[in-house]
Amino acid sequence: MPGFEARRLRGLVQSDIRRMSRESDRAGAINLGQGICDLPTPPAVAEAAKAAIDADRSVYSYPEGDLALREAIAAKLGRDNGIQARPDTEIVVTAGATGAYTTAVNALLDPGDGILLMEPYYGYHLNAAVVAGLEPHCLTLEPPGFAVTEDALRAALRPHTRAVVVCTPANPSGKMFGRAELEAVARVAHERDLLVITDEIYEYIRFDGRPHISPATVDGLWPRTVSIMGLSKTFSITGWRMGYAVAPAPLARAIALVNDLYYVCAPTPLQHGVTAGFGLPTTYFAGLATDYQRKRERLCEALAAAGTRPIVPQGAYYVLADVSDWGFPTAWEAAGVLVEHGKVASVPGSAFYQGPTGDQLLRFCFAKDDAVLDAACERIRRFQPSPALM
Template sequence: MNFPIANRIANLQPSDIRLMTRECERLGGINLGQGLGDLPTPPMVREGAIKAIQNGLNTYTPSEGVASLRQAIAKKLKRDNGLDVDPDHEIVISSGTTGAFAATLTALLNPGDGILLLEPYYGYHLNTILLNGLEPHFLPLAPPEFALDETALRAALRPNTRAMVVCTPSNPSGKMFSAAELAIIERVAEQHNLLIISDEIYEYITYDGRQHLSPASIGRLGKRTVSIMGFSKTFSITGWRLGYAVADASLAKAINLVNDLLYVCAPSPLQYGVEAGLQAPPEYFDKLRAEYQRKRDIICQGLADAGLTPLIPQGAYYVLVDVSHQGYPTAKAAALALLEQTGVASIPGSLFYQGPQGERLIRFCFAKEDAVLHEAVARLSKFRSRAPLKNSQPT
């Protein structure tokens, strides 16, 4: 029997991130493509969840999450993000940041509404936007700085643009938006009454002394911003699927209604695990930053030594690499050639752009043990450029 699929997924395709992972597994390679971090979970987080299981905390929680976790998040938001938040009415725990993002779109936007993405964008953002029947609009930010220009931002808006996504630190570029850039967003959002959705999952992974700035802490952005944050990267628990949305009470109430319908609640004992993690001293977060900066420097130096051009990230744990001079016709061709030659998997930059800019780039994830990174760097030295294409023109 042949049933038709829903129109809402007719134009969605599996990501090439999965393809590169499968190819890497087939070759027995090192996967620096998909964001599969292999760092250990902090003992306090792991033991907090185990203790909750042993104490029988395995049933449904309120849809907005365990009260004590929301209180711990509110303290963290005041301490680290400069946000005064009501834990009872302005925080919603969800199934990962992707779950919080999906609930936000469904609760606050209508099919046909426009939503602006800054390129390079995170692929799950785009596909969730399409799944909700929204109209994505795009504004490419030019490497290597990925600077936001106010004139370009205004020009990218359309009559139906109702929202804008800001990912800081960014996956895939590692871009961190400055106070001046967030002030641009504030001015434009105020004038055009835009909802701002900020993805801040990498907020604790920043480099060279940079401080993360939450968009909601800038000027009047707080009332029109949904801040989406989580624990996957901070505590190396990507499989736990725990994130949260922070918003004005009226917005949070709507988000929680959808969160309840989609997910019922986040996993109960795991909520207690991350609550324990939020009690970590400041030294934990300082060590986390230092550890990832060391890993960033290992991979970026290795890429440069291999004749590639890394675009040094300011935060997150990915690095985009310019391969435009390697002679490959597409980013996917370059990524597959690199995998075949070296056994190291990357991701084509075309997955993060609508236009041709992504064909110049590939992305690596460096959330790996140092020994794995050193082995990957040794393998990358074997990569060889392809002969220039006949009659090719520089772009």
Template structure:
């Protein structure tokens, strides 16, 4: 039988991240493409989930999440993000930050609404936007600093633009938006009455003493911001699929309605595990930053030695490298050539751009154990374009 597929997925394409992962597996290579974060989970998180299973916490939870986790998040937001929120009405636990993002779009925007992405963007943001029938709109930030300009941002807003996505620290660039840049966002959002959706999944992975600034903590942005955060990167539990949305009560209520319909609830015992993880001492987060900064420096040195120019990230655990000088026709050709020659997988920069700017870039993930990362760097040094 030849049943037609839904029109809503007609413009969707498989992620190049997935495609490069499959090709890497076929060749038995080292995968620096997908953001797997294959470091061990903290014992507190692991043991907290195990205890919850043993205690029989295996049934449905409230759609907004279990109370201990929402209380722990509220304290974390106060301590680390400068945000005071009501854990009963302003926090929604979901199935990963992707789940929280999808629920937010469904609850707060209508088909045909415009939503502004700053490129390079995270590909799953774009595909979720397309799936919702929204109109993606783009503003390109220029390397190496990816600075946000107020005039350019204001000019990018169209008559139907209703929202803007921020990712800080950003995937794939590692860009961290400063308080000054977020003040620009506040002014433009006020001028055009925009909803701000802030993806902060990498908030604890920052470098060179930089402090993460949550957009909702700047001026009056909190009134119009949905802060989307999670645990996958902080605790190296990407497969657990746990994230959350923080917003003013009426927005959170709408998001939770959709969250319930789409997902029912997040996995019960895993919620208790991350609640235990949020009780770890501050030294854990300091160690996390220093370890990833060390790994960042290892990969950037290796890329330089391989003749690939790294755009040194301010945060997150990815690095874009310039291939403009190597003469490849496009970024995918460069990524495939690199994988075939060295056995190291990257992701074409075109996966993160609507414009052609990504054709001169490839992205690497350095969230790997030291032995794997050093072997990858040794292989990269043998690369010849």
């Protein structure tokens, strides 16, 4: 066969998250690996999408999205994020938050530019940057606190670094950036003229009363920030692929151009569905944090009972657990034995690090129906880890 694969794809393989979902299906396990979020969609969201389909509201929207949806997003941004964005020029609806990230890095950065990620990172941030021709480099944040300092940020930059990614609440660590850390990011970004790309898709899933702070609102970062948010987690519609990017008009215009070229528009009937979701009472959004905190506590207790050291997340719906006491040489081997013999799927921590830090970590997702999560927790408690099972 002729070698037609692009050089920039060499070394890239499908996400370990997807691989573990396949392993889970093969082994008949409960999948706590991929963040599928198989919880019920709010009826108002589902019914509005069905009504749009029944009414044949199925043609293309504008590349930047249906105006009514952008107006609803603008109202939400002002209410919950402290961001005043114009719905006509500063919001772009995308095919998921990953679509927003992909269009942003292709619209605003050039091949060869450096982009700084903080590890543990979300693998799509790394690989989408590689496919765009960028050069990712990493600042390793040490567990369990994953603290960010100004000195460490400066030391991680390279002469050609043009952007930094801030994921808060973070996947996979659950870290939430505090104001002092974001002020440090702002000082470095202003000093080095960096673009700041955020991933805030888990903004409503936060624990112990912690506030979510959108980086664009800190120390004059708005003119150089693309805020990426999404609806997959908020409304339990991961398969709908609905997200959005918020940025000053010149940046948003470039993102909308690339969004048109790559995706044309986000699925139109589903845009009408999520528009209805923004009309849900504020108690719905507050309830997400309460419900997920209960799930977090159940999973962390089970992981501790199984001999791991869970790193209790501040937000998002994942737990990184240190499984070094299980005695496996690598995270992949630990995950493999757990899915095969414990019948619970996780994701090896090495999927989120370029270096060795993740090799004794596993990531577990708790965005599950209570009965399913309880069954998974019971399997984790009963699991008897042994390298002899490899």
